[in-house]
Amino acid sequence: MSSRLDDARPQPHMLPAPPTAPVLPVARTEQAGTPHYRPAIHYTARDTWLNDPNGLVFYRGQYHLYYQNNPHGNVWGNMSWGHAISEDLVHWTEQPVAIACDAEEDVYSGSIVVDHANTSGFGTANNPPLVAIYTSAFKDGTPYAGTQAQSLAYSSDAGMTWTKFSGNPVLTRGSANFRDPKVFSHSGPNGQEWVMAAVEAGEQKVVFYRSANLRDWTFASEFGPANALGGEWECPDLFPLPVDGDPARIKWVLVVNLNPGAVAGGSGGQYFVGDFDGATFTPDPSCLLEDPVDGAAALKPDGSAVDRDRLRQCSWLDWGRDYYAAVSFSNVPDGRRLMIGWINNWDYANSLPTSPWRSGMSLVREVSLETVDGRPRLVQTPVLPAAVSGNRHAMEPGGLSAEVKLPEAIPGTAQLIDAELLPGTARQFGFRLFQAADGGAAAVLTYDAAAGLLTLDRREGGITEFHPEFPSAESAPVALDSGVLALRIVVDHCSVEVFAQGGKVVLTDLVFPAPGSVGTAVFADGGTAVIRRLEVSAVS
Ligand code: FRU
DSSP states (O other), X not given: OOTTSOTTSOOGGGOXXXXXXXXXXXXXXXXXXXXXXXXXXXXXXXXXXXXXXXXXXXXXXXXXXXXEEETTOSSSOSOEEEEEEESSSSSOEEEEEEEOOOXXXXXXXXXXXXXXXXXXXXXXXXXXXXXXXXXXXXXXXXXXXXXXXXXXXXXXXXXXXXXXXXXXXXXXXXXXXXXXXXXEEEEETTEEEEEEEEEEGGGTEEEEEEESSSSSOEEXXXXXXXXXXXXXXXXXXXXXXXXXXXXXXXXXXXXXXXXXXXXXXXXXXXXXEEEEOSSOEEEOGGGOOSSOBOTTOSBOTTSOBOOHHHHHHSOBSOSSSOOEEEEEOBSOGGGOOEEEEESOOTTTGGGOSOOSOBOBBOOOEEEEXXXXXXXXXXXXXXXXXXXXXXXXXXXXXXXXXXXXXXXXTSOTTEEEEEEEEEOTTOSEEEEEEEEOTTSOOOEEEEEETTTTEEEEEOTTSSOOTTOTTOOOEEXXXXXXXXXXXXXXXXXXXXXXXXXXXXXXXXXXXXXXXXXXXXXXXXXXXXXXXXXXXXXXXXXX
């Protein structure tokens, strides 16, 4: 199970005591590093490492993004909660480290709730506390050494500073792999209760607990193993959504991140749709495979190849290589469900060719449930900057039988492409992104109408040698909608996020273009495709 993990990052449960001072030689100026890969509208820490989003919460006009952070270096280690805030969910401002590791523990992933009724007693009626529920990964020589358990920290200043609870940990199972608590408030037969979804990562189980005060927890139920099982289950989330916008038809979505064993290889997120009664999650039979799939095994025990087709039948948040540990914000107004993921993959995470920072977040995605092929599926819409319409170019509709460059006035390094295309007689059509000046190397997004597959191929898309697992091509099944393929593509210096058919299918990949590869082209091969609409805008 661990064979695909990046060597530099041991599985959390196998961690030795983290080195006391693994301070890396981090460059302090942007010029000294890779400023050309610094995204315009994706969050990166200034000069340190980050992984999972943690404690996503809206409070008093601000969105808070906490995250797994190494405050002392740009590879995984010294796990603490970094912090950034935003008012528009696009532009983030880094804040001081919020919850730091110490001699006893590393601070692993978790969530934050607004304790409006001060059930925890950490605040007052007039100033309710924010409460963080995080995983303590206990270090050697401490009473809980070798185990992971759930702990609390609280803030009385709207999330800017945090105090660890003196009674930590609040929930133990004596387990080395019990982590990533996602807590939310649930109103059921027992009144208002807190519910925690966490994982027994190695057993591929989500475990549910209930509490009246966030301090005392009672076991409620467990779910799993099911569907994709090729790796550890991590960072769960559970939330309700109306189906097709109908408030009378509420379904619950259980998100389970998985590493490795995801559909594109390595880390990824699957989800289940079902019902939740405050204690037990019951999946709809239509979203369960009869037998789970071990997508991490290159070969199955009988010597045959991984069952890609069955892996594709699981429900995936994203079909690309780089969308992991995705979870949703709490306390968001208007019932909007907003998710964000780590734009990376444990297969090569510690080797990304950026400095002084390493790793970033995806765009925030608003998710909803829509009936597709007779059952509810997650549909995702990216949150974009309000000023996206500033520098815009629309191409003439019509036939496309070769390659056409998009205008250079809009930088191909940070752009939004909105397109509606029809295959016509073309065998394949799509876009070349981050194209070299000579019209050669590029990351290529291709739709093959006969196969019904959308493929993002980054093998010729710039720098790939930094890790043998990085060069790759990812495919997702995408059906035409009344003959049309609708694409929304966000390109941002070192990433491509593709939202197909209004967000029914999403494909996210990192790409590290060679210097000067800033072109974009639309193309058709083997016949004439039809451009019904094609607009490109600069993003910043
Ligand atoms: C997921 C994860 C979590 C854990 C954290 C440690 O990427 O392994 O399960 O809490 O990262 O950084």
